[in-house]
Amino acid sequence: MKHAKTFLILLLLASAVSLALGDEASSKQKNRMSDTQSIADSSLQPPCNETELMTFVQSAAAHAHMVGEPQAIKDFMDLEGPWVRGETYIFAHDFNGTTLSLPYLPSAVGTNRLGIQDAEGRYINRDMQAIAMNGSGFYQYLYRNPATNQTEPKVSYVMKVDDTWWLGSGIYLPEENKTLIK
Numbered sequence: 223m224k225h226a227k228t229f230l231i232l233l234l235l236a237s238a239v240s241l242a243l244g245d246e247a248s249s250k251q252k253n254r255m256s257d258t259q260s261i262a263d264s265s266l267q268p269p270c271n272e273t274e275l276m277t278f279v280q281s282a283a284a285h286a287h288m289v290g291e292p293q294a295i296k297d298f299m300d301l302e303g304p305w306v307r308g309e310t311y312i313f314a315h316d317f318n319g320t321t322l323s324l325p326y327l328p329s330a331v332g333t334n335r336l337g338i339q340d341a342e343g344r345y346i347n348r349d350m351q352a353i354a355m356n357g358s359g360f361y362q363y364l365y366r367n368p369a370t371n372q373t374e375p376k377v378s379y380v381m382k383v384d385d386t387w388w389l390g391s392g393i394y395l396p397e398e399n400k401t402l403i404k
Contacts, residue, residue: 268310269393272360272377275310279358279379279391282312286383291322298323298389299331309369314389315351322387326368340364341373354380354388367394 269275282305286294298305298312305312306325314323319336340346341364353359358381365376380390 266304266307268307269391271393272379275377275391275393276360276379278307278310279312279381279389282389282391283381283383286389291383291387295323299325299328301325309367310391310393312389312391314383314387315347316387317351317355317385319347319351323389341366350378350380350390351388354382354390357382362395365392365394 269278282294282298285297285305289297295314297303298314300306311325312323313321313325315321315335319334321330321333321335324330336345336347336351338345338347344363346361346363346365349363350361353361358379360377360379362375362377364373366372367374367376375395376392377395378390378392380388382388
């Protein structure tokens with residue numbers, strides 16, 4: 223209900239802006255709204271492949287641009303919101319390494335997690351940050367799946383929001399793709 227009201231307010235705001243700014247501005251605003259509308263109208267199922275994962279993260283970045291960093295971070299931390307879907311969620315960090323959003327580990331918010339390593343000793347947050355600094359991309363690594371308590375192959379898609387912070391999300395690879403990372 224809370225998210226439906228927020229979405230309705232955003233739609234009403236978009237309509238008011240459209241009337242005030244005319245057809246050209248209206249068209250631009252509708253395009254921006256469609257980015258976050260697709261996430262709000264979805265079935266809230268977690269992404270199940272790399273394409274859906276990329277779309278999920280791109281929608282989160284569009285949301286961050288639309289509402290601003292403080293509100294976006296608050297939205298990403300909401301365990302009942304559209305940015306947390308089972309074991310898939312939006313995480314965010316600034317380029318100094320400070321965690322901004324980690325909904326299942328709120329005690330980590332405000333801490334530097336650049337020293338986190340995967341099962342093979344790779345500094346995963348450093349590597350993902352480097353990808354985000356250059357725009358966006360995928361990163362594959364090994365990580366403990368809290369659902370199975372096993373170390374499993376995972377792929378994350380990360381992207382730069384602006385020059386100060388980046389965000390991403392990850393999915394555990396399906397059984398048939400588990401040989402991709404060795």
